[in-house]
Amino acid sequence: MPREFYMKKYAYIGCLGFIAVITTEFGVIGILPQIAEYYKISIDKAGYLLSAFALVIALTGPFMTLLASGIDRKKIMLASIAIFLITGLVSSFSPPFWVLMLIRILPAFLQPVYIATALSVAVSNANDDEKNEFMSIVFSGVAVAMVTTVPFATWISSLWSWEYSFMIQTVISLIALVVIYFMLPSMPVKKKRSYGTQIKILTQPAFILSTAANFFMITAWFSTYSYFSDYLNKAKGMNESMISYMLFVFGIIGVLSTWIAGKMLNKNVTGTMAFFLSGTLIVPVLLYFSNDNLLSIIAVVGLWGFMYSPSFLNASAYMISSAPDSLEFANSLATSFGNLGVTLGTTLGGWMIITRGVEYNPWISFVFGALAFLMMIFRHFYEKRENLKLD
Structure with missing residues (x-):
């Protein structure tokens, strides 16, 4: 072997x-x-x-x-x-x-x-x-x-x-x-490790900001992904058969992108997180401009699957990078706040469908994706300031 x-x-x-x-x-x-x-x-x-x-x-x-x-x-x-x-x-x-x-x-x-x-x-x-x-x-x-x-x-x-x-x-x-x-x-x-040593990461600003970035990112993705079939059906006019093909494309590309993300994270965790997070800003715009053009929609769905699929991996790696000595506890928090993001994203997406229509759901992704980027920027400047103090 x-x-x-x-x-x-x-x-x-x-x-x-x-x-x-x-x-x-x-x-x-x-x-x-x-x-x-x-x-x-x-x-x-x-x-x-x-x-x-x-x-x-x-x-x-x-x-x-x-x-x-x-x-x-x-x-x-x-x-x-x-x-x-x-x-x-x-x-x-x-x-x-x-x-x-x-x-x-x-x-x-x-x-x-x-x-x-x-x-x-x-x-x-x-x-x-x-x-x-x-x-x-x-x-x-x-x-x-x-x-x-x-x-x-x-x-x-x-x-x-x-x-x-x-x-x-x-x-x-x-x-x-x-x-x-x-x-x-x-x-x-x-x-x-003692409970106190592990819980201590909850007082670290860099970890708190990383957790917020994870929460906002997952909320962004699931506000639309939770209603993937409904969105493609009502906003893009696809039938059930075509939607099943889209799910397959989405998933296959996701397997590839998760592997690529793993390679990228070994080189730069923050850069990888930012790269895939950019999908929460890019995909909503492309979905809007794709209208009902079939080839355009297929291309955007492929990009969507590529940018979304490593999100839980990226979130875990990004949170662990701010607390490398508490891998298991940091990962459990990443899972917990990721699931909170799933809950909030799904809830907001359902609210948007009832009040405005499913075609507006991607704009929730855009807003929360921007909030996730803001948390990353705050962490960057915080760590930069702390490094200057050490110097």
């Missing part, structure tokens, strides 16, 4: 688990109408299965990561994926809706813990100039899931019933669990 693969083995294992995690979190999106019909509830109530998941992550992620920081990393990853497996299995039996809601929320408590631990394990054998590339391998699980397992689970459910989507999620979690068990060695924490 090539040495390069051996060095990245832990990152690929983390990526596989990430695919299982994302398939469970977002796999429900495509089957919400079927769930609403089955339980005789409104679509917005069925949507709680997604929003409640994100809210639990946002509110509990950092605390759960702190509590788990002294436990063997292999055991943490196994426990996390096992909960996802149980969730998929129980959900596939179409339990009462309150049970479905409860069983959906449970893995959300450990999702940030899994992500933070998988990233920590991935970089455990990496040199400093390789860490961001290894992190990008783990995060590529998001793009891979959005192109493969998530649409596949939705397609299977359209052939039979929504329960089959959860069966697919269960199988993927089982595969990840087996791989982690047999291929990842025991990884006890040799030196546990």
